[in-house]
Amino acid sequence: xxxxxxxxxxxxxxxxxxxxxxxxxxxxxxxxxxxxxxxxxxxxxxxxxxxxxxxxxxxxxxxxxxxxxxxxxxxxxxxxxxxxxxxxxxxxxxxxxxxxxxxxxxxxxxxxxxxxxxxxxxxxxxxxxxxxxxxxxxxxxxxxxxxxxxxxxxxxxxxxxxxxxxxxxxxxxxxxxxxxxxxxxxxxxxxxxxxxxxxxxxxxxxxxxxxxxxxxxxxxxxxxxxxxxxxxxxxxxxxxxxxxxxxxxxxxxxxxxxxxxxxxxxxxxxxxxxxxxxxxxxxxxxxxxxxxxxxxxxxxxxxxxxxxxxxxxxxxxxxxxxxxxxxxxxxxxxxxxxxxxxxxxxxxxxxxxxxxxxxx
Numbered sequence: 001x002x003x004x005x006x007x008x009x010x011x012x013x014x015x016x017x018x019x020x021x022x023x024x025x026x027x028x029x030x031x032x033x034x035x036x037x038x039x040x041x042x043x044x045x046x047x048x049x050x051x052x053x054x055x056x057x058x059x060x061x062x063x064x065x066x067x068x069x070x071x072x073x074x075x076x077x078x079x080x081x082x083x084x085x086x087x088x089x090x091x092x093x094x095x096x097x098x099x100x101x102x103x104x105x106x107x108x109x110x111x112x113x114x115x116x117x118x119x120x121x122x123x124x125x126x127x128x129x130x131x132x133x134x135x136x137x138x139x140x141x142x143x144x145x146x147x148x149x150x151x152x153x154x155x156x157x158x159x160x161x162x163x164x165x166x167x168x169x170x171x172x173x174x175x176x177x178x179x180x181x182x183x184x185x186x187x188x189x190x191x192x193x194x195x196x197x198x199x200x201x202x203x204x205x206x207x208x209x210x211x212x213x214x215x216x217x218x219x220x221x222x223x224x225x226x227x228x229x230x231x232x233x234x235x236x237x238x239x240x241x242x243x244x245x246x247x248x249x250x251x252x253x254x255x256x257x258x259x260x261x262x263x264x265x266x267x268x269x270x271x272x273x274x275x276x277x278x279x280x281x282x283x284x285x286x287x288x289x290x291x292x293x294x295x296x297x298x299x300x301x302x303x304x305x306x307x308x309x310x311x312x313x314x315x316x317x318x319x320x321x322x323x324x325x326x327x328x329x330x331x332x333x334x335x336x337x338x339x340x341x342x343x344x345x346x347x348x349x350x351x352x353x354x355x356x357x358x359x360x
Contacts, residue, residue: 086342253348
């Protein structure tokens with residue numbers, strides 16, 4: 001089942017990446033879509049983005065049985081929406097929301113990937129499916145333990161009926177992945193979202209994949225671009241114990257630490273914005289641009305905190321402002337097949353899109 005899933009993902013990705021400048025993170029090789037794989041559109045035009053997402057969501061839901069639909073579509077305000085985790089099956093105290101990929105047939109799996117390809121940017125789709133692909137590599141490294149580590153163990157749920165007129169949301173996740181999106185008035189809001197991976201580098205087919213390496217390298221690039229005095233202000237005295245605002249920490253806002261970006265040189269500020277853009281860029285282009293515009297308006301209040309080595313050793317960094325928390329932590333050394341990364345993105349002023357829903 002896991003191999004069928006990643007084949008469907010690769011097939012959808014081949015279409016999504018047409019015209020995507022620079023290709024996918026990690027250098028994934030395009031695979032021609034199969035006859036059974038729906039054609040995934042590239043990044044939707046602004047005026048059609050929500051309708052395209054609604055159409056793709058409805059198409060997936062239409063493929064489900066009555067029982068599957070009852071599990072997959074919940075109320076927007078359902079308290080179960082807070083049930084997300086980066087832990088593998090058997091390690092969480094609740095049942096994950098939605099339908100599990102491993103319980104879907106081929107047509108349903110293809111429809112799921114079509115939805116993800118439409119709902120996310122091309123790069124976002126490649127990052128998310130790359131994290132899923134890594135699970136089979138992790139299972140192989142653990143003696144084939146597919147009961148805990150498998151590309152089958154990811155769930156998709158909807159909160160509210162997909163609609164162009166009313167707010168709704170969706171959640172996709174499993175081990176090392178939790179994407180929480182709320183859609184209001186045609187714009188997608190991405191918070192909270194967890195992106196992690198183990199192994200950080202792995203082989204898929206004939207390709208070496210490292211979906212989160214650009215994220216790690218962006219943090220290293222920022223600290224490396226700072227002068228000695230600013231770097232000293234950015235550097236933490238001790239390493240945080242992993243990400244502070246991760247799963248089970250909704251509402252937690254870490255203490256502001258590090259160097260304020262307001263007095264940085266323009267090129268240093270741009271490197272910081274480029275790093276932020278990797279997380280924000282998981283969203284469709286129009287939603288991502290709107291979010292980056294908001295963050296640029298808070299540039300003087302952004303802080304960058306760093307702990308770690310510059311030569312590839314363990315590292316942690318945090319980018320934080322009034323409406324932004326990004327954390328990245330290596331669970332061990334940076335780079336290589338044994339590496340293990342965690343990261344989280346939050347907008348503490350608009351968790352689960354609640355502020356946007358209230359304004360609508």
